[in-house]
Amino acid sequence: xxxxxxxxxSGKLGIMVVGLGAVxxxxxxxxxxxRKGLAKPVGSMVEYDKIRVGxxxxxxYLSYREIVPIANLSDIVFGAWDVYPANxxxxxxxxxxxxxKDIEPVRDELEQIVPLKAAFDHNYAKRxxxxxxxxxxxxxxxVEQLRSDIRGFKEKNGCDRIVVAWAASTEIYVPYxxxxxxxxxxxxxxxxxxxxxxIAPSMCYAYAALSEGAPFVMGAPNTTVDIPAMWxxxxxxxxxxxxxxxxxxxxxxKSGFAPIISTRCLGxxxxxxxxxxxxxxxxxxxxxxxxxxxxxSKLSTxxxxxxxxxQPDLYTDYYHKVRINYYPPRNDNKEGWDNIDIFGWxxxxxxxxxxxxxxxxxxxxxxxxxxxLLSDLASRAGRSGIQRFLSxxxxxxxxxFTKGEVPVNxxxxxxxxxxNALREMGGYEADEEID
Ligand SMILES: NC(=O)c1ccc[n+]([C@@H]2O[C@H](COP(=O)([O-])OP(=O)(O)OC[C@H]3O[C@@H](n4cnc5c(N)ncnc54)[C@H](O)[C@@H]3O)[C@@H](O)[C@H]2O)c1
Numbered sequence: 001x002x003x004x005x006x007x008x009x010s011g012k013l014g015i016m017v018v019g020l021g022a023v024x025x026x027x028x029x030x031x032x033x034x035r036k037g038l039a040k041p042v043g044s045m046v047e048y049d050k051i052r053v054g055x056x057x058x059x060x061y062l063s064y065r066e067i068v069p070i071a072n073l074s075d076i077v078f079g080a081w082d083v084y085p086a087n088x089x090x091x092x093x094x095x096x097x098x099x100x101k102d103i104e105p106v107r108d109e110l111e112q113i114v115p116l117k118a119a120f121d122h123n124y125a126k127r128x129x130x131x132x133x134x135x136x137x138x139x140x141x142x143v144e145q146l147r148s149d150i151r152g153f154k155e156k157n158g159c160d161r162i163v164v165a166w167a168a169s170t171e172i173y174v175p176y177x178x179x180x181x182x183x184x185x186x187x188x189x190x191x192x193x194x195x196x197x198x199i200a201p202s203m204c205y206a207y208a209a210l211s212e213g214a215p216f217v218m219g220a221p222n223t224t225v226d227i228p229a230m231w232x233x234x235x236x237x238x239x240x241x242x243x244x245x246x247x248x249x250x251x252x253x254k255s256g257f258a259p260i261i262s263t264r265c266l267g268x269x270x271x272x273x274x275x276x277x278x279x280x281x282x283x284x285x286x287x288x289x290x291x292x293x294x295x296x297s298k299l300s301t302x303x304x305x306x307x308x309x310x311q312p313d314l315y316t317d318y319y320h321k322v323r324i325n326y327y328p329p330r331n332d333n334k335e336g337w338d339n340i341d342i343f344g345w346x347x348x349x350x351x352x353x354x355x356x357x358x359x360x361x362x363x364x365x366x367x368x369x370x371x372x373l374l375s376d377l378a379s380r381a382g383r384s385g386i387q388r389f390l391s392x393x394x395x396x397x398x399x400x401f402t403k404g405e406v407p408v409n410x411x412x413x414x415x416x417x418x419x420n421a422l423r424e425m426g427g428y429e430a431d432e433e434i435d
Contacts, residue, residue, distance in 0.1 A: 011160025019168025043366030083130035146208035218243030221297030389421030
């Protein structure tokens with residue numbers, strides 16, 4: 001029997017997404033189709049995975065919903081903000097991820113999802129030129145408008161709870177700045193001073209969400225919630241935050257494959273990853289300042305798995321390079337190549353090649369679903385601040401760098417963290433140690 005102290009998932013859950021592009025329109029269409037029994041939510045662990053709870057003769061394998069109360073797909077209401085005015089139907093058609101036959105059955109519902117005006121700054125994504133934006137607002141005014149948007153959406157749709165998830169374009173790289181990011185007071189002052197250099201529009205969304213009692217998920221590599229000021233706000237409001245950057249294709253493979261090399265005690269001399277991608281995300285990432293944000297996120301994956309401090313003979317000075325090339329003919333069907341130069345017995349070199357012909361948004365949609373549902377769960381379970389148990393889904397998991405914490409990138413360690421958190425929230429013993 002469930003002994004959980006988690007509040008029930010009763011009423012409607014509003015999922016408000018920032019960005020109504022390829023990922024989010026694919027996500028919404030899939031959820032609406034699944035609700036009608038016309039598609040399967042493949043790739044969602046909430047929908048499919050079963051984990052063990054209990055030990056020995058008491059062991060049983062349960063789905064996440066059998067362990068903890070998680071919102072049903074039928075209770076979700078979608079909202080969005082975007083720079084472009086296209087509704088979710090038009091956006092799904094434009095993205096060309098799904099074929100018409102998989103969109104038309106839910107056309108009416110998709111057409112109802114019309115984006116609110118974006119809190120946007122052209123300097124943060126120069127390749128975008130839509131006009132569905134808040135005009136002439138300071139950063140603080142953006143926050144106030146977004147807060148009012150969230151309140152209005154919640155009331156209009158009779159939602160019990162809201163989750164806000166960023167799946168909008170990658171912004172230019174915003175490095176940590178002591179003056180603006182170290183404390184909540186400093187962040188608020190920088191927003192009030194309209195400090196556009198240190199306050200990205202995404203920070204306004206995160207601030208607004210947390211202040212309105214909504215968990216915030218960062219699906220792009222933006223450093224938005226990777227700052228102590230946001231952790232302070234999350235603690236103050238008792239809200240969970242998760243980020244950053246959906247771990248979909250190449251990095252999923254990387255965080256699953258690197259443990260083979262480290263567990264087997266093979267050496268690494270280089271890992272070269274390249275991609276071709278032709279959707280709007282690829283277009284934005286073609287801008288060097290925006291790519292820099294993605295590069296930092298993608299490069300971080302190997303650091304804590306193939307660790308030179310622990311194994312200097314095997315992992316000192318390996319060369320890690322990541323490239324993304326904008327190539328329109330492929331649209332959302334990203335192709336990734338990995339060349340891995342390893343060495344074995346007595347230092348003899350070997351190579352591994354991985355060629356992943358994936359579909360970006362098809363991989364990202366179930367991650368977005370799980371992150372929203374599990375962030376909502378976390379908030380009902382009274383968990384606030386950085387949600388490390390969601391690292392499994394993220395390329396560059398959040399961690400407290402002010403305390404010398406090291407992020408966990410190892411896919412299978414991340415899975416243990418996910419399972420243990422679910423067990424604990426479900427009133428079971430967290431019984432697997434992370435070595
Ligand atoms: N698909 C994947 O596999 C994957 C993996 C990891 C991360 N991501 C990230 O997810 C994000 C979305 O990817 P996508 O393929 O859907 O991109 P997309 O370009 O199709 O959609 C992004 C949308 O965000 C909007 N936008 C940009 N700035 C905004 C703002 N300030 N406010 C509101 N809307 C804004 C754009 O107008 C665009 O419609 C990107 O940042 C991408 O890097 C995607």
